[in-house]
Amino acid sequence: xxxxxxxxxxxxxxxxxxxxxxxxxxxxxxxxxxxxxxxxxxxxxxxxxxxxxxxxxxxxxxxxxxxxxxxxxxxxxxxxxxxxxxxxxxxxxxxxxxxxxxxxxxxxxxxxxxxxxxxxxxxxxxxxxxxxxxxxxxxxxxxxxxxxxxxxxxxxxxxxxxxxxxxxxxxxxxxxxxxxxxxxxxxxxxxxxxxxxxxxxxxxxxxxxxxxxxxxxxxxxxxxxxxxxxxxxxxxxxxx
Numbered sequence: 690x691x692x693x694x695x696x697x698x699x700x701x702x703x704x705x706x707x708x709x710x711x712x713x714x715x716x717x718x719x720x721x722x723x724x725x726x727x728x729x730x731x732x733x734x735x736x737x738x739x740x741x742x743x744x745x746x747x748x749x750x751x752x753x754x755x756x757x758x759x760x761x762x763x764x765x766x767x768x769x770x771x772x773x774x775x776x777x778x779x780x781x782x783x784x785x786x787x788x789x790x791x792x793x794x795x796x797x798x799x800x801x802x803x804x805x806x807x808x809x810x811x812x813x814x815x816x817x818x819x820x821x822x823x824x825x826x827x828x829x830x831x832x833x834x835x836x837x838x839x840x841x842x843x844x845x846x847x848x849x850x851x852x853x854x855x856x857x858x859x860x861x862x863x864x865x866x867x868x869x870x871x872x873x874x875x876x877x878x879x880x881x882x883x884x885x886x887x888x889x890x891x892x893x894x895x896x897x898x899x900x901x902x903x904x905x906x907x908x909x910x911x912x913x914x915x916x917x918x919x920x921x922x923x924x925x926x927x928x929x
Contacts, residue, residue, distance in 0.1 A: 694771035695735040695850035695882035697756060701765035702729040704751055725751040727906045728765070733882060733899075735770075735850075740893035740914060741886040742921045743903035749886040752903065753777065753853045756884070771850025781840045785829035789820060789839050792828050796843060810846055817842040817872060834865075841869055845876050852876065854885045870896065890918055 692698065704726040711718040726748045733739055741749050754760045755767055757775035783792040793811050802810050815824055818838040823831070831839070844852070854873075873896065876883070884901075887893055893900065893914060900917025902910040902924070910920040 692768065692770035693735040696770050697731075697733040697851065697882070697884075698768040699729055699731050699756070699765070700768075702726055702752075702755060702762050702767060703764040704748075704755060704760060705763050724906050726755070726762075729908050731901060731908060731911045733884065735882055737882055737899055738897045739882075739884045740897040740900040740917060741884055741903070742888075742890075742893065742900055742917055744924075746905075747903040748906040749903055750777070750855055753855050753884065753886060756851075757853055769851055772848075773851045773853065774844060774847060774849040775853040775855070776841065776844040777853075777855040780836055781844050783828050783836075783840070786827060788826060789818075789824045789828050789831065789835075790815065793839070793843060800847060802847075814839070814842040814846050817846075817868070838865055842872070845872050848879065849881060851882045851884075854883065854887075890921070894918060 703724070705722055705724050707720045708723050709718055710721055729752065741752065743749050751760065753775060754777075755762060756769060757773055758767075758769075759775070781796070783789075783796065787795070790811075793814050794807070797807060797810055818824070818835075820831075820835055820839065823835060824839075828836070828839075870892065873883070885893070885897065897914045899912065900910070900914045900921075901908065902917050902920050904924060909924070910917050
């Protein structure tokens with residue numbers, strides 16, 4: 690299969706895990722099989738911006754981890770082309786006992802940023818995060834919002850062919866989220882492919898051109914962003 694950089698092919702993807710539980714009926718406990726994803730099929734072309742939509746527990750985070758290669762599927766396969774980066778939570782792998790500035794520098798080296806571009810690369814992240822003097826304090830003492838700003842700034846300064854985002858835009862205040870949206874739009878203009886797991890339907894409509902709706906591990910819709918949002922709203926209305 691010949692694929693352009695940033696494209697994704699998911700075929701018959703199924704992921705299961707076991708959960709240990711105790712109850713009156715099973716006082717010694719038993720292992721219960723959980724189906725996280727059930728025979729998922731879809732393709733994403735290079736340059737698309739895809740909203741991954743679904744209720745909590747629908748399988749969104751599991752799917753992103755599978756695309757990133759962090760989870761081995763029980764059945765099926767995931768094929769990606771190019772450099773893949775998963776931005777999940779607020780910590781992209783920074784060390785707690787060095788400063789925010791040193792974390793940016795060390796992570797840039799680890800990700801292979803060219804030495805000639807290092808100063809401009811790090812300065813752009815520090816300016817985006819706007820942490821003031823805190824950039825030279827130990828990362829361990831940062832609040833969740835501060836970690837999210839620095840982590841999001843770092844990951845979106847890179848140039849992956851495929852960027853996976855798991856709810857990260859929920860961190861920070863309204864002003865930061867507005868700047869984060871603009872930064873993400875700038876990333877998209879650099880021709881990267883983006884898959885965003887989000888509960889913000891307004892953000893999804895504004896930024897994404899297509900959507901994937903999951904429910905209880907099953908793919909319900911893969912279509913335009915309008916079709917996907919309409920489907921999700923209908924699911925929520927039926928639930929009420």
